[in-house]
Amino acid sequence: MNGWHLDEATVTRYAHGRVTMAVAASVEAHLLACAPCRALLTPAVDLARLRSLWDDVAERVDTPAPGLVERLLRLARIPEDTSRLLASTPSLRASWLLALGAVLGFAALASEADERGTLLFLTLAPILPVVGVATAFHRRLDPAHEIGLAAPYPAFRLLLLRSAAVVGVTSLAAAGASLLLAGPALAAAAWLLPALALTSLTLALSRRFDIVHVACGVGAGWAAAVAGAQIEGGRFAAFGTAGQLACLLVTVASLLALVAYRDRYATPLGGA
Amino acid sequence: MAEPVEVFHVRKTFRRTVALAGADFTAGRGVTGLLGPNGAGKTTLLRMLATVLAPASGRLRLLGLDPAMPAERLAIRRRLGYLPQEPGFHRGMTVFEFVDYVAILKELTDRRARHAEVRRVLNEVGLAPVSGKRIRAVSGGMRRRVALAQALLGEPELVILDEPTAGLDPELRLRFREIVSRIGEERTVVLSTHQTEDVAAVCQRVVVLHHGRSLFAGTPAALIEQAAGRVWLDAERSPTAQLAWRNGDGLVRNIGGAPAGAELAAPTLEDAYLLLVGDRAMAVTA
Numbered sequence: 001m002n003g004w005h006l007d008e009a010t011v012t013r014y015a016h017g018r019v020t021m022a023v024a025a026s027v028e029a030h031l032l033a034c035a036p037c038r039a040l041l042t043p044a045v046d047l048a049r050l051r052s053l054w055d056d057v058a059e060r061v062d063t064p065a066p067g068l069v070e071r072l073l074r075l076a077r078i079p080e081d082t083s084r085l086l087a088s089t090p091s092l093r094a095s096w097l098l099a100l101g102a103v104l105g106f107a108a109l110a111s112e113a114d115e116r117g118t119l120l121f122l123t124l125a126p127i128l129p130v131v132g133v134a135t136a137f138h139r140r141l142d143p144a145h146e147i148g149l150a151a152p153y154p155a156f157r158l159l160l161l162r163s164a165a166v167v168g169v170t171s172l173a174a175a176g177a178s179l180l181l182a183g184p185a186l187a188a189a190a191w192l193l194p195a196l197a198l199t200s201l202t203l204a205l206s207r208r209f210d211i212v213h214v215a216c217g218v219g220a221g222w223a224a225a226v227a228g229a230q231i232e233g234g235r236f237a238a239f240g241t242a243g244q245l246a247c248l249l250v251t252v253a254s255l256l257a258l259v260a261y262r263d264r265y266a267t268p269l270g271g272a
Numbered sequence: 273m274a275e276p277v278e279v280f281h282v283r284k285t286f287r288r289t290v291a292l293a294g295a296d297f298t299a300g301r302g303v304t305g306l307l308g309p310n311g312a313g314k315t316t317l318l319r320m321l322a323t324v325l326a327p328a329s330g331r332l333r334l335l336g337l338d339p340a341m342p343a344e345r346l347a348i349r350r351r352l353g354y355l356p357q358e359p360g361f362h363r364g365m366t367v368f369e370f371v372d373y374v375a376i377l378k379e380l381t382d383r384r385a386r387h388a389e390v391r392r393v394l395n396e397v398g399l400a401p402v403s404g405k406r407i408r409a410v411s412g413g414m415r416r417r418v419a420l421a422q423a424l425l426g427e428p429e430l431v432i433l434d435e436p437t438a439g440l441d442p443e444l445r446l447r448f449r450e451i452v453s454r455i456g457e458e459r460t461v462v463l464s465t466h467q468t469e470d471v472a473a474v475c476q477r478v479v480v481l482h483h484g485r486s487l488f489a490g491t492p493a494a495l496i497e498q499a500a501g502r503v504w505l506d507a508e509r510s511p512t513a514q515l516a517w518r519n520g521d522g523l524v525r526n527i528g529g530a531p532a533g534a535e536l537a538a539p540t541l542e543d544a545y546l547l548l549v550g551d552r553a554m555a556v557t558a
Contacts, residue, residue, distance in 0.1 A: 143360030151377035
C-alpha cells in the first residue's frame with residue numbers, strides 16, 4: 001500500500017488504452033503494488049481487446065524469422081505461405097545452390113581451354129535443373145514426404161511452383177555462368193531450350209515412373225543425343241537449329257501432357 | 273448409420289510379400305487400437321486409412337467417402353490427421369516453423385489464424401515452451417510430440433496414429449495416453465501399437481491383426497473374455513500351457529488349456545492377445 005489510489009476514470013481510460021505512455025507507465029507501476037486498484041481494474045478490462053492484444057504479442061513472438069531464400073521470395077512479392085513451401089524445397093537450400101554455382105562455374109571456366117569445355121558446359125547446364133526437380137520431389141529427400149502426402153494441399157500446384165522455382169534459380173545460375181563462356185554470345189544461350197525440354201519431359205514422365213529414375217534416364221538420353229549429334233554433324237550439332245526445334249517440340253508436348261493429366265497429380269498416393 | 277472407418281476384405285501385396293490378406297473392421301467415434309506383432313500389416317493398413325496407399329483389392333470407406341476416388345480422397349484429407357510410424361522432419365526448422373509448414377500443407381493460408389492454430393496444437397501436446405527450438409536440438413520424445421501436434425492441426429475428424437508411443441519413456445507414454453484419450457472423446461482415432469497396456473488404457477475397441485488378417489475386432493472386454501478359464505497360477509510351468517512365465521511373486525502364470533483343478537486367474541488383455549496370436553507369440557517369446 002502506498003497511500004493513494006487510482007481514480008475510476010483513470011482506470012477506465014487505462015483499461016481502454018486511452019492514456020498517454022507516461023500515464024500508462026505510472027498506472028502500471030502503481031498496479032503492481034496495489035491490490036485494491038487491481039481489483040478496480042479487473043471489471044473495466046475489455047476482454048476482447050485484451051485477447052486481441054495478447055494475440056498480437058504471441059504473433060510477434062512466434063512468427064518465424066524467414067531465411068534468406070524465403071526473404072528473397074517475399075521480396076519478389078510471392079505470398080508468405082507459398083514462400084515458406086518453396087523455401088523448404090531441398091534443391092533450393094544454400095548447400096545445393098553453392099554446389100550448383102560451383103559446377104557451372106568450373107564448366108564455364110573449362111570452356112577457356114578449348115571447345116570441348118564449351119560443349120561440356122552446354123551439355124551439363126540443361127541437366128542441372130532436371131536434377132534439381134528430381135531432388136525437390138523425391139520421397140527419400142523430402143523428410144516430411146509422408147506427412148505432406150496425406151495433406152490436402154494441391155499437389156499439382158506444388159509441383160509447378162517448386163519446379164518453376166528450381167528451374168528459375170538454376171537458369172539464373174547457368175545464365176550467370178554462361179557470361180564466363182568463351183566463344184560466340186549466341187552459343188551461351190543454347191542450353192536454355194534443352195533445359196526446358198529436359199525438365200518438362202521429366203515432370204511429364206514422373207506421373208508414371210519414379211522421378212529419380214526418370215531424371216537419370218532423361219539425363220543419360222540427353223548426353224547420348226549430344227554425343228550422337230556430335231558424331232553425325234559436328235561438335236555443336238545438338239545445339240543447332242534442328243536440335244533447338246526438337247527441344248521446343250519436346251517442351252510443348254510435355255507441357256501439354258502435364259496439363260492434360262493434371263488431375264492425376266492432384267491427389268497422389270505413396271509407394272511401398 | 274455408416275461408421276467413420278469401414279474396412280472390408282482389404283488386401284495388399286508388395287512384390288511377393290503379402291502385407292494384408294483380407295483385413296476387416298469398422299471403427300466409430302473413440303479410440304480404436306490395432307494390435308499385432310511386427311509384420312502383421314498394421315502400418316500398411318494405417319497408411320491406407322491415411323489415404324497414402326491404395327489397397328490391391330477390397331473396399332475402404334473413410335468418413336463415408338471412397339479414398340479410391342481422387343475428389344473424395346481430397347475431401348478425406350481435409351478432415352484427416354496422420355502421424356506416420358517414422359515421421360520425418362525438416363531438422364533445421366524450429367518446432368513452430370515445422371508445424372506451421374504442415375499447417376500450410378493443410379490449406380491454412382491465413383497467417384494469423386494459422387499461427388493461432390499452431391499455438392493451440394503445441395499447447396495441447398505441451399510443447400509451447402520449446403516452440404522456438406530447432407527440431408535437431410530437441411529430444412526424441414519431443415519430436416514425437418511435434419509429430420502428434422501436426423496431426424492435430426485443424427481439429428481433424430479422423431486421426432490416424434501409427435505407433436504413437438513407440439520408444440517413449442513411461443512418463444511420456446502416460447502423457448500421450450492422456451492426449452489420445454482426450455482427442456478420442458470427440459473424434460475417431462485409430463492407432464497401432466505393440467503395447468497391450470496402451471490398448472487397455474485408452475481404446476474402446478481393439479482389432480488384432482496377424483499375418484495381414486484381422487483375428488479379432490471388438491471391445492477390449494470381449495477380447496479378455498476369450499481368455500476366461502485359460503489362465504492359471506501354479507508353482508511350476510505346466511506342460512499344457514501355450515506360454516508360461518514366473519511372476520514377481522514367485523508363482524508361474526500359465527496361459528493355454530488349463531488342467532482340471534487349476535487355480536484360475538483373472539485374464540488380462542495381454543493374456544488374451546497372446547492366446548489369440550498363439551504360435552507367433554511363442555516364437556517371439558522363446
